[in-house]
Amino acid sequence: MAQHELQQGLTHKLEGPFYEDGRWTASITLRGIESKTFYGKTQKEVQAQMLDYLDHIVLELERAHALLYKALEQQQTEIE
Amino acid sequence: MATNSIKPKPSFAGQFLKDYRKAHRLSQEQLAYDLSIEPRTLRAYESGERQLTNINELRRIADLLGVEPERLGLAASIYVPRTPEQIEAVVEHAWSLIEESRVQEARTVIDRLIHNLQSQITTEDPVLLKSLAHAYHAAGYVTSVSTRSFESYKAIPYYHQVEVIARIIKDDTLLNIGLTYQGDMYQRLGEINKAITYLEAARDTTLQADAASRGNGIQLLGRAYLRTNDVTNFERAMDTSEELTHAFDPKASVTHGHYSLGTVYEEYGRSYANLGQMQKALDYLDRAAAELPQTKFWELLLTTAKAIALVKGNELREGLDLATEAAQECLATGNIRFLDRIYIIDHYVEELTRDILQMRKPLHEAMHRGQETEI
Numbered sequence A: 001m002a003q004h005e006l007q008q009g010l011t012h013k014l015e016g017p018f019y020e021d022g023r024w025t026a027s028i029t030l031r032g033i034e035s036k037t038f039y040g041k042t043q044k045e046v047q048a049q050m051l052d053y054l055d056h057i058v059l060e061l062e063r064a065h066a067l068l069y070k071a072l073e074q075q076q077t078e079i080e
Numbered sequence B: 001m002a003t004n005s006i007k008p009k010p011s012f013a014g015q016f017l018k019d020y021r022k023a024h025r026l027s028q029e030q031l032a033y034d035l036s037i038e039p040r041t042l043r044a045y046e047s048g049e050r051q052l053t054n055i056n057e058l059r060r061i062a063d064l065l066g067v068e069p070e071r072l073g074l075a076a077s078i079y080v081p082r083t084p085e086q087i088e089a090v091v092e093h094a095w096s097l098i099e100e101s102r103v104q105e106a107r108t109v110i111d112r113l114i115h116n117l118q119s120q121i122t123t124e125d126p127v128l129l130k131s132l133a134h135a136y137h138a139a140g141y142v143t144s145v146s147t148r149s150f151e152s153y154k155a156i157p158y159y160h161q162v163e164v165i166a167r168i169i170k171d172d173t174l175l176n177i178g179l180t181y182q183g184d185m186y187q188r189l190g191e192i193n194k195a196i197t198y199l200e201a202a203r204d205t206t207l208q209a210d211a212a213s214r215g216n217g218i219q220l221l222g223r224a225y226l227r228t229n230d231v232t233n234f235e236r237a238m239d240t241s242e243e244l245t246h247a248f249d250p251k252a253s254v255t256h257g258h259y260s261l262g263t264v265y266e267e268y269g270r271s272y273a274n275l276g277q278m279q280k281a282l283d284y285l286d287r288a289a290a291e292l293p294q295t296k297f298w299e300l301l302l303t304t305a306k307a308i309a310l311v312k313g314n315e316l317r318e319g320l321d322l323a324t325e326a327a328q329e330c331l332a333t334g335n336i337r338f339l340d341r342i343y344i345i346d347h348y349v350e351e352l353t354r355d356i357l358q359m360r361k362p363l364h365e366a367m368h369r370g371q372e373t374e375i
Helices: A042-079 B012-023 B028-034 B039-047 B056-067 B084-099 B103-120 B126-145 B149-154 B158-171 B172-188 B191-203 B211-227 B232-243 B263-272 B279-291 B296-312 B316-333 B336-369
Strands: A013-020 A025-032 A035-042
Touching: A013 A035, A013 A042, A013 B126, A025 A042, A025 B336, A035 A042, A035 B056, A042 B316, A042 B336, B012 B028, B012 B191, B039 B158, B039 B316, B056 B191, B084 B103, B084 B126, B103 B126, B103 B316, B126 B172, B126 B263, B126 B336, B149 B158, B149 B279, B158 B172, B172 B211, B172 B316, B191 B211, B211 B232, B211 B263, B232 B263, B263 B279, B263 B296, B296 B316, B316 B336
Parallel strands: none
Antiparallel strands: A013 A025, A025 A035
């Protein structure tokens, strides 16, 4: 078995926006995983994209949490 | 032409089998398989075409279904000690129910068996003691599968009995199992140091144990090491465990298939999943899927591990859909142990939501102010 790279350090990172190569760029890393890079003509455009992206994830998470909570609540009821 | 034939009435036991089958939503073929009889025989019992009155057969069926003999029409006062063969048959049946993810039924069967065996625990017959230890092993496993982590203490007395019997009959394989699973239960309870003490004792003091029990114990030791962030020892243990999977016949394994190359790959997959290394996790889980039997139990194990990998790898939609589906399957089958994994995901989702909302705040403020400053 080859060496395995088990690493901790799951952190979030928000970088940018920076102006480079004639455009604005920024990236969001969630839990240490490269997640998404954004590009735009203006800094504000990039920020708006980032906000949209985060809002989208929050919506997904809340939807999932509601579903999971429903299933897990059912288990609590069954135990009681 | 009209006939005067009278429809036969099923015996008390025949009617019970029909009611039991319907209550558990089993086909005649499924129940016949569970009872190791022909489907046509079960049909005849249920219809009354054949009367089920043989006392030994009634007792065997009562044991396999985990029900009181009275429910099949047997007198309650007669206690007949079980032979090792009878015990082993019920134990094997309980393991096969686990394999099919029929956890509640397995628990009923094994709880009843343990209840019936209480008066036989004083025996000095090593063959019977060995069968008793097998019953306790199955009882511990069924209990651990049907409980959340914080309830794992419920399984410990069963594994302790395995250890006690193993020391009496000087059986290293059983001793390894007793120590290993006590350690694993302490690991689930979060008592990691105690867990490692038991698991290392299993590894170091049961040198005559068979390869399957040793490999299983070492895999679980690896899991405990990783919980202390001891990656070096985790990898060492997993290497040894993987090697040992090639040293025994899986079909005759004392772990009843709960340790194999497939379980080792799943362990790697879940470990990487927990660390957010999605691609590696998924690769190992694919390898595990190719090795593990295609039964509901293993499918659920892999589904929950895959859900963790996807969620922690930020493939949220796919991962969370899978987690929700798995939660429903856990509840339907009584596999509460795997539900723990869904709780891990749920907790992760809550943390991530909180983190993202925090991350969003300065962005939103910057946008709101219309400032062009760096964040």
